[in-house]
Amino acid sequence: MKFVRKLPDIEELLAEYALSDHQKGKREAAIAQIRAILEGKDSRRLLFIGPCSADREDAVIDYISRLSILQDRVKDRFLIVPRVYTSKPRTNGMGYKGILHRPDLGCLQDDLSAGLVAARKIHLHVIQQTGMYCVDEMLYPEFAYYILDLIACLTIGARSVENQEHRLTASGVSVPVGMKNPMSGDLSVMLNGMLAAQMPQGMIYRGWEVRTEGNAHTFAVLRGYLDSSKKACPNYHYENLCQLYDQYKQSNLKNMSVIVDCNHSNSDKHYERQIRIAKEVADLCKEDPALGGFVKGIMVESYIEDGNQLVGKGIYGKSITDPCLGWEKTERLVLELGERWRIVS
Numbered sequence: 001m002k003f004v005r006k007l008p009d010i011e012e013l014l015a016e017y018a019l020s021d022h023q024k025g026k027r028e029a030a031i032a033q034i035r036a037i038l039e040g041k042d043s044r045r046l047l048f049i050g051p052c053s054a055d056r057e058d059a060v061i062d063y064i065s066r067l068s069i070l071q072d073r074v075k076d077r078f079l080i081v082p083r084v085y086t087s088k089p090r091t092n093g094m095g096y097k098g099i100l101h102r103p104d105l106g107c108l109q110d111d112l113s114a115g116l117v118a119a120r121k122i123h124l125h126v127i128q129q130t131g132m133y134c135v136d137e138m139l140y141p142e143f144a145y146y147i148l149d150l151i152a153c154l155t156i157g158a159r160s161v162e163n164q165e166h167r168l169t170a171s172g173v174s175v176p177v178g179m180k181n182p183m184s185g186d187l188s189v190m191l192n193g194m195l196a197a198q199m200p201q202g203m204i205y206r207g208w209e210v211r212t213e214g215n216a217h218t219f220a221v222l223r224g225y226l227d228s229s230k231k232a233c234p235n236y237h238y239e240n241l242c243q244l245y246d247q248y249k250q251s252n253l254k255n256m257s258v259i260v261d262c263n264h265s266n267s268d269k270h271y272e273r274q275i276r277i278a279k280e281v282a283d284l285c286k287e288d289p290a291l292g293g294f295v296k297g298i299m300v301e302s303y304i305e306d307g308n309q310l311v312g313k314g315i316y317g318k319s320i321t322d323p324c325l326g327w328e329k330t331e332r333l334v335l336e337l338g339e340r341w342r343i344v345s
Helices: 010-016 021-039 057-073 112-130 141-150 164-170 187-198 238-251 273-287 289-294 327-344
Strands: 045-050 078-082 135-137 153-156 177-180 202-205 208-211 218-222 258-261 295-301
Touching: 010 112, 010 141, 021 045, 021 078, 021 112, 021 141, 021 295, 045 057, 045 327, 057 078, 057 112, 057 327, 078 327, 112 141, 141 164, 153 164, 164 187, 164 202, 177 187, 187 218, 187 238, 218 238, 238 258, 238 289, 258 273, 273 289, 273 295, 273 327, 289 295, 295 327
Parallel strands: 045 078, 045 295, 135 153, 153 177, 177 218, 218 258, 258 295
Antiparallel strands: 202 208
């Protein structure tokens, strides 16, 4: 193991790229709205929408600027939380790992020092230019501290949800945390992770022995799974949601909530299927009031252009990781979901 360079000082970075007092208040309000939806006190649904990975700042801000206009049109039905995922897990360790690793797409080498700055800057600039507060993925628990004061929510991915450090860090952060089911589809793994996160914990973090208070606003995210033959299996159907509902109740977890991830193994990464899946979930909520109260929203991978591209192709607003739904289809979907969920309500 080679120690390449010392990372930027956290406190200096937080001070250099800081929110104004007004922006801090807006962030707290955004977090409070997410919590209220998870608690069932706000009848709106959460829409976590955005690119698979935040690969370039200009396109991401362009995209979220469009989301901010769309939010005004559906504000009575949805709270839109943009996806700005600055780090990405890779199954075999190869491929683009996000702006945290490669802030300069033209360079093939990792530069995590520059990436920490780039990740913080993109979140800050989104706030400054769009007024929206985002969700990011906690790929590295220690990285969360670099951006926590800028975001409204975190998620823990399918490959990380079994990890002890992720679970304990989730118990100590000040934002809601979504936990995805693991790649195997074993719901007990996700639920145990949520249980650990909702309890006070002791852990080692940033060179300190720390105590956490527990995070009552951890929630489930169903993203499908892979069977023993590596075939993608969806888990958003009625029977899947009922199974999770029953297991959730038995676990005595607080604020029973699930978000359906419309992509990944639920769509088998056929991005256009997200439209059908989102509509099916809305219709299921209409048919079963108990599920309607349990399903707090959906997650959609979306960008400006449909599909994806290889790194280096340079098509503006097109994903360089998983394929995404383009803007026109996304806008149409959100507006239609607003009508469907209006009937549900």
